[in-house]
Amino acid sequence: xxxxxxxxxxxxxxLLAGADGQAKIMAGGTDVLVLIHxxxxxxxxVVDIKNIPEVTQxxxxxxxxxxxxSVPAAVLxxxxxxxxxxPGVIEGLSLIGSTQIQGRATLAGNLCNASPAADSVxxxxxxxxxxxxVGPNGNREAAVEEIVTGPGKTSLANGEIIVSFSFPxxxxxxxxxxxxxxxxxxxxxxxxxxGVNLTLDDGGTCTAARVSLGAVAPTPLLVADAAAALVSTxxxxxxxxxxxxxCSAACNPISDKRGTxxxxxxxxxxxxxxxxxxxxxRAKAN
Numbered sequence: 001x002x003x004x005x006x007x008x009x010x011x012x013x014x015l016l017a018g019a020d021g022q023a024k025i026m027a028g029g030t031d032v033l034v035l036i037h038x039x040x041x042x043x044x045x046v047v048d049i050k051n052i053p054e055v056t057q058x059x060x061x062x063x064x065x066x067x068x069x070s071v072p073a074a075v076l077x078x079x080x081x082x083x084x085x086x087p088g089v090i091e092g093l094s095l096i097g098s099t100q101i102q103g104r105a106t107l108a109g110n111l112c113n114a115s116p117a118a119d120s121v122x123x124x125x126x127x128x129x130x131x132x133x134v135g136p137n138g139n140r141e142a143a144v145e146e147i148v149t150g151p152g153k154t155s156l157a158n159g160e161i162i163v164s165f166s167f168p169x170x171x172x173x174x175x176x177x178x179x180x181x182x183x184x185x186x187x188x189x190x191x192x193x194x195g196v197n198l199t200l201d202d203g204g205t206c207t208a209a210r211v212s213l214g215a216v217a218p219t220p221l222l223v224a225d226a227a228a229a230l231v232s233t234x235x236x237x238x239x240x241x242x243x244x245x246x247c248s249a250a251c252n253p254i255s256d257k258r259g260t261x262x263x264x265x266x267x268x269x270x271x272x273x274x275x276x277x278x279x280x281x282r283a284k285a286n
Contacts, residue, residue, distance in 0.1 A: 001043060002044065003048065005050070005051050006051065007051045007052060009163065013134060013135055013160075019045045021044030022042070023045040025112070025161060026049065027070045027109040030097065030101050049069065054068060054163050055069040055161075056070050066167075068163070069106060069108035070106055071107070073093045073107070076107070077094050077102065085167075086123075086176060088177045088178045088195055091179070092121070092193070096119055097187060107124060108165070111148065114151060114152050115152075116214065116216075117190045117193065119190060119193055121212075122194060122213060123195040124144050124165065125222050126176055126195035126210045126222075127176060127197055128168055129144045130142070132163045132165070132166060134160065134163050136159045142155065145222040147162075151218055173200040174198065174283050175198060176195070176279050177279040178195040179271050179278070181270075191264060192271045194212070194247070194275040195214075196209070197279060198230060205232060205234060206230045206234070209227040211226035211272060213247060213251070216265070217252040218252070223247055223272075226243045226244075229242035229243040243269075244270070253265065
């Protein structure tokens with residue numbers, strides 16, 4: 001195995017595109033190093049991107065944030081501006097592993113590991129974040145919900161790297177929230193995860209919403225029907241019930257030691273409702 005730590009995006013793309021065998025990107029290493037040490041993967045090349053300036057920065061402009069792909073979870077969770085703007089994203093990110101793991105783990109790594117149960121991903125999808133990607137054919141953008149295509153699989157082409165995530169400016173009277181259900185209180189994998197982001201008008205009517213679920217399908221889900229159930233309502237009981245039914249209908253989970261298929265389908269509605277209620281509370285306060 002060969003290890004490289006380039007200092008520019010061009011060098012990283014060139015290394016990845018020119019690899020003869022399997023190549024892996026290391027943003028934080030909390031997933032890829034475990035897989036290597038467990039002999040699950042045997043990459044010919046590991047490209048550590050942490051020395052590339054563009055992937056380690058957090059910037060804000062007009063209320064919109066850009067978060068580098070290699071920014072550690074612990075750093076983002078201590079960024080006052082981002083935390084106050086996107087508490088739901090922080091709720092998902094702060095659930096990744098232990099305090100020590102969060103010193104290395106990243107949004108990009110959690111996404112590109114492509115686990116259906118990744119905690120940060122539904123919250124980032126609900127936020128409407130965009131992945132900024134560079135590769136041999138230049139730059140492109142993709143909605144975060146388009147990145148994961150199946151367990152352990154992404155839509156990134158050979159040589160492509162996620163450089164950063166763009167989070168839109170948040171309108172007034174907006175709120176987001178991420179909640180998960182686990183057998184244990186911490187350091188566990190979600191049975192169901194739910195991220196909700198919504199915006200109200202001055203009269204308290206929902207004008208926009210995004211609802212995302214994790215651990216209930218082969219990929220994280222953006223549930224358009226669930227969002228539509230909230231829009232043009234006061235996010236009352238009837239709207240929340242309709243949203244919950246849409247969430248359950250969208251589920252296509254497996255049964256495993258953490259929960260049966262039927263349990264996940266039922267509790268997806270419950271977790272989405274609780275997340276929506278918290279998002280609504282935050283929207284009214286903003």
